[in-house]
Amino acid sequence: MNRKTTYITTPIYYVNAQPHLGHAYTTVVADTYSRFSRLRGDDVRFQTGTDEHGDKIVEAAAKEQVEPRQYVDNISAMFRDTWPLLTIDYDRFIRTTDEDHIGVVRHILQKVYDSGDIYFDEYSGLYCTGCERFLIERELVDGKCPDHLVEPKEITEQNYFFKMSKYQQQLIDHITNNPEFVTPERYRNEVLSFLSDPLDDLCISRPASRLDWGIKLPFDENYVTYVWFDALINYLTGIGYPDGERFAHYWAGAEHLIAKDILKPHAIYWPTMLMAAGADLYQKLHVHGYWNVDETKMSKSLGNVVRPAQLVEDFGVDTFRYFILREMSFGLDASFSSDAIIARNNADLANDLGNLFSRSVSMIEKYCDSVLPEPDGTDSDTVLKDAALKMIRGYAQHMGDFKFHLGLQAVWEFVGEANRYIVVNEPWALARDESRQVRLHTVMYNLGESLRLLALVLKPVMPGTAEKMMHGLGIAPGSDVMQTLERGGEWGLSKPGTALQKSQSLFPRIDVKKRKDAAPAKPKPAQKKKKNGGGAIEFDQFKAVDLRVARVVAAERVAKSDRLLKLSVLAPEERTIVSGIAGSCQPEDLVGRNVVIVANLKPVKLMGILSEGMVLTAEYKDENGNDRLTLLAADQSVKPGSRIA
């Protein structure tokens, strides 16, 4: 059977600015989709690159007082150097200054010229350098370009024009007959609405006397090619148009990914150019929204441009990848903030996924000597199996539809299900009862198998984390069951007897308070110095604190909180204490332990639960340098309720 081909592309980025969050988002999405397509069995090619000709670049180079050539080499290298930091794995990085690209642009221009779709004329129009195109009156807001907030320049010159208008009806028909040609739907509607007015022809040249940094027209050396006519063709060059085998193989699977800013060139110029060149149209155009920063447009002048390399350093690459894919509803705008990325790291990653992994692996270590046990074939428990298969179906559907946030939501529903499975099945209680060994083994196997399936679906989103999970589970990354959803997306493919490996925690929690403390300090109002030796207390004050030994009899996580555990303790009467130790302790490890509590604290409600007292903890740093809490313990022989004095 022939495999489906997928050819995914990003825009080629202008080299007049360094890579920022917006470029990183598009490229991470393309990488994720490329990896996901491989996982669903497609034959995939992924291309990104840089757009290096045109007015904008010449202006930027002049500002830096360097030649355009040197300037584009520098910035293009910055893009190329950034992508490995984000685990981007492309097949070709194309530059519009590459020799093969120049050849293909000239080939297409000649072909379209020969067929009569390019003509010479005088033109007068309003030109926006930021957009690199002539704008029409109705695109202006208060006489200015709405994207660049500058008045376009009136330019009159003789130029070459592409008969775009000739293809207007053909394009409308194509979009109407192929509802998935431009998605999400709001962008398809936008294009159709634009096409409801007559289309102008497209000016595709610039006089070399005004701009010589570009590709010379093959039929008139006094002109260079308009940068958009040049840039869009990169999608063909990169796969060997017109005669290359790759072109024959991959073009039918072409899917372009862009943001809403460049919808018109991709949905109107490009398909009509392809029609004129006699080539098939691309399959799909996926259009996403814009990232703002703290609800504000990202811009150099506001000084709020977010650099991906910095984010990776601050939060880790997989936290960054997960965050941008989970946080943005594809097609809509989203807002970036450090608080939002920390919240996702601590809740979804450190708490939900990270804890599920570390608890499950440490229980298999403890109860099964680090070897995945044999499940009981006659056991009727299919809770996790059913939830896992539902997750894989939802995930595959949404990721294939470019609804990454929904795909990840489906995965995290399953993570929640697996965490609940631990609470409900209480493996620590099964482990205390010899007669329940077989059941314990089934529960442990089911958890191990759930983690394998999670590693499989997370491969496209967080490749490094998926690899760490596989390592911990003792699964070789090249193992057959981890290559495609078809071969690995079934229940029960983990091999009993597999030895688990020691692994580190997947996601350290990020301490918001510490980060804020580490930020450059804002001047604080001078504090009054306390008398009394810096806050020493009288013995009577200390005596008023009722410290007691308490025995933990039950422990569970508090729903919707990544910090809190609900403990039932005997001291000696039974009481409930809500404690902020979930990031450092597993509930099952606490049951049966003697801890120290403040017994006479005024009760308070935390997340709707009445907490009667406080558990004492000590702060320390673990081997990875993360802040942890440990509970102060009292010897097991001490009776619950004993006073500490």
Ligand code: MSP
């Ligand atoms: N060179 C053209 C594209 C030619 S493609 C044949 C160009 N370059 S660009 O550097 O301006 O990149 C625009 C693209 O960068 C957007 O379409 C989007 O992919 C990404 N983004 C830039 N800023 C963005 C945000 N603030 N938010 C999300 N993505 C954005 O246009």
